[in-house]
Amino acid sequence: MVATDPLWLPSISYDETELRKMDSPLVMADGTALGSRPGIRPGDPGLAVSLAGTTVNVSAGTAVLYRSGQGVYRAQLAATSPGTLAAANASFSRIDLVYLRVWDTAVDASGLRKADTFYLAGTASASPVAPTPGATEIYIPLATITVPSTGGGGTGAATVSSAVRQITVAPGGILPVASGSAPAPSVATAGGFFYYTDTDVLAYNNAAGARIEVPLLGSRAVGAWLDAYKTADTARTSTTLTADPHLAITLAANASYELEGCLTFEGPNPGIDMKLDWTVPSGATMQWATWGPVVSQPSNLDIIDKAAGVVRTIGTFGFPARVQASPRGRITTTGTAGALTLLWAPSGSSGTNTTIYTGSWIRVRRVA
Numbered sequence: 137m138v139a140t141d142p143l144w145l146p147s148i149s150y151d152e153t154e155l156r157k158m159d160s161p162l163v164m165a166d167g168t169a170l171g172s173r174p175g176i177r178p179g180d181p182g183l184a185v186s187l188a189g190t191t192v193n194v195s196a197g198t199a200v201l202y203r204s205g206q207g208v209y210r211a212q213l214a215a216t217s218p219g220t221l222a223a224a225n226a227s228f229s230r231i232d233l234v235y236l237r238v239w240d241t242a243v244d245a246s247g248l249r250k251a252d253t254f255y256l257a258g259t260a261s262a263s264p265v266a267p268t269p270g271a272t273e274i275y276i277p278l279a280t281i282t283v284p285s286t287g288g289g290g291t292g293a294a295t296v297s298s299a300v301r302q303i304t305v306a307p308g309g310i311l312p313v314a315s316g317s318a319p320a321p322s323v324a325t326a327g328g329f330f331y332y333t334d335t336d337v338l339a340y341n342n343a344a345g346a347r348i349e350v351p352l353l354g355s356r357a358v359g360a361w362l363d364a365y366k367t368a369d370t371a372r373t374s375t376t377l378t379a380d381p382h383l384a385i386t387l388a389a390n391a392s393y394e395l396e397g398c399l400t401f402e403g404p405n406p407g408i409d410m411k412l413d414w415t416v417p418s419g420a421t422m423q424w425a426t427w428g429p430v431v432s433q434p435s436n437l438d439i440i441d442k443a444a445g446v447v448r449t450i451g452t453f454g455f456p457a458r459v460q461a462s463p464r465g466r467i468t469t470t471g472t473a474g475a476l477t478l479l480w481a482p483s484g485s486s487g488t489n490t491t492i493y494t495g496s497w498i499r500v501r502r503v504a
Contacts, residue, residue: 153242156207163200163208164305167325174202174276175304178312183213183253185234185279185298190221190291192234194253194278200304201238203274209238211251218255224283224290225260232257232281233266233300237273244272253278260285266300276302310338321347335389336473362386363499371489377413377447377479383498384477387417387469395424395465395476397498402459403452403490406432409483410452410490414444416467417474424465426450434459441465449483452490463498476500 141148143158163172176183182197198212218234233256239248254275258267266280277300284293305311308327311318315332319325321341328341338350366382387393403410409431416422423441428450430436438450450461467476478498482490 153206156209159208159210162306163202164307164309164311164328165325166202167319167322168204170207171204172200172202172208173302173304173311173319174200175302176200176276178303178305183236183278183301185281185296187221187281187294187296190294191217192219192221192255192281193217194234194236199236199276201236201274201276203240203243206240206243206274209240209251209274211236211238213251213253216253218253220255221281221283221291221294222257224286224294226286228260228262229264229285229288230258230260230283231264231266232283233269233277234279234281235269235275235277237269237275240274243274244270318347321345359502361499361501363497366492366494366496369491369493371491372481373485373487373489375411375481375483375485377411377481379415380478380480380492383496384475385498385500386475387420387467387473387500388502389417389469389471389473391502392466392468392504393476393500393502395422395463395467395498395500397461397463397496399428399461399463399478399496399498400458400493401452401461401491401496402455402457402493403482404486404488405452405454405457407484408452408486408488408490409449411447411449411481411483412461412463413447413479415475415477415479416444417469417476418472419470420444420467420472420474422465422467422476424463426461427464428461429453429459458493466503467500 160170160172166173176199184195186193194216196215201209235254237254238251239246241247256267269275279296279298280300282295283291303312310329310331312331312333314334318330322345325341326343330339339347342348362385364383364385422444425441426438426448428438430438431451434453
C-alpha cells in the first residue's frame with residue numbers, strides 16, 4: 137500500500153502537486169479519477185475579452201485550470217493586454233484565440249511559474265479555424281476573434297466571441313451549458329445537474345449513465361399556461377397587417393401548444409372589417425380558426441380551420457358595436473424558439489379607426 141499525505145495535519149510538508157490534487161474535490165468532476173472541469177464561475181463577468189482598436193484587452197478575473205496528473209490550478213489576474221491583432225490577410229479571414237495560461241516549469245519546461253493571458257493569431261483560410269495552443273500548455277480559452285480579410289474590413293471589423301468560454305461549478309452545482317456541450321452522460325458523471333441555456337431544460341445524469349430531463353415551470357413545462365393581455369387600446373386606420381403591441385407570447389423550441397383568446401374590437405362597418413394573421417417561430421406550423429363574427433353576418437361564427445400565413449377577415453358592425461372573437465388553434469415549433477404574435481389591421485381604408493380594446497387576451501398551454 138502506498139500512503140499519501142492527508143491535508144492539514146501538523147508536521148507534514150506538502151509539495152505543490154499534492155496541494156493541487158487535493159483541490160480536486162472542490163471542483164466539478166470531469167468523469168475521470170482525480171479529474172476536474174476547468175472554467176470560469178457562472179455569472180462571473182471577469183476575464184472578458186474586448187478590443188480597443190487593434191489592442192486586445194482582458195478584464196480582471198479568476199478561473200480554474202486543470203492538467204491531468206497535476207491537479208487543479210487556481211488563478212486570478214488583474215486586467216491585462218495580451219497583445220495587438222495581427223494584420224488582416226488580403227484574401228482570407230482568420231480566427232484568433234485569446235486564452236488564460238498557467239506557466240509551470242515542471243510541466244512545460246518554460247522556466248516560469250506564473251499565470252497570464254495570451255493572444256494567438258490563427259491562419260487565414262477560406263475555412264478558418266481557431267488555433268490550438270501547444271500540447272504542454274495549461275490553459276482555458278477565453279474568446280475567439282474573427283478578423284475579416286482587408287476587403288471585408290480587416291482588423292477594423294474584427295469581432296470577439298466568448299462562445300469558447302467554459303463554465304465550471306462546485307460539486308453538486310448546476311452547470312449552465314449549451315445542450316450540445318454538456319459532459320456526456322456516464323456512470324462516472326452520475327449526479328451531475330445541467331441547465332441547457334439554449335433549450336431552457338434542466339437535466340441530470342442518473343446512476344445508469346443516462347441523461348434525464350426535468351420539466352421546468354414556464355414555457356418548457358407541459359400544462360403551463362402563458363398569457364398576454366392588452367394593457368391599452370390600440371387603434372388603427374392603416375390596412376397593413378402589423379403586430380399588436382401587447383399580444384405576443386414566446387414559445388419554446390420543439391414543443392406543441394394549444395391557443396385560445398378573447399379579442400374585443402370595434403370598427404366602422406359597412407365595408408371596413410378587420411383582418412387577422414399570426415407570426416410564428418421559424419419552422420413552426422399553426423392551424424387556427426377565428427371563432428369571430430362572419431363579415432356582414434353578426435349571428436354567425438367563422439370556424440374554418442386555416443394555417444398561419446392565411447389572412448382571415450372577421451366582421452365589424454359600426455359604432456357603437458363592440459364585438460368579440462375567440463381565436464383557437466394549435467402551434468407546433470421545431471428547433472427554433474420565438475414569438476407567437478397577433479397581426480391585425482382594418483380590411484379597408486376609411487379614415488376611421490378600427491380598435492382592439494384593453495383587456496383583450498391570448499394564451500397558450502403547452503401540451504407536448
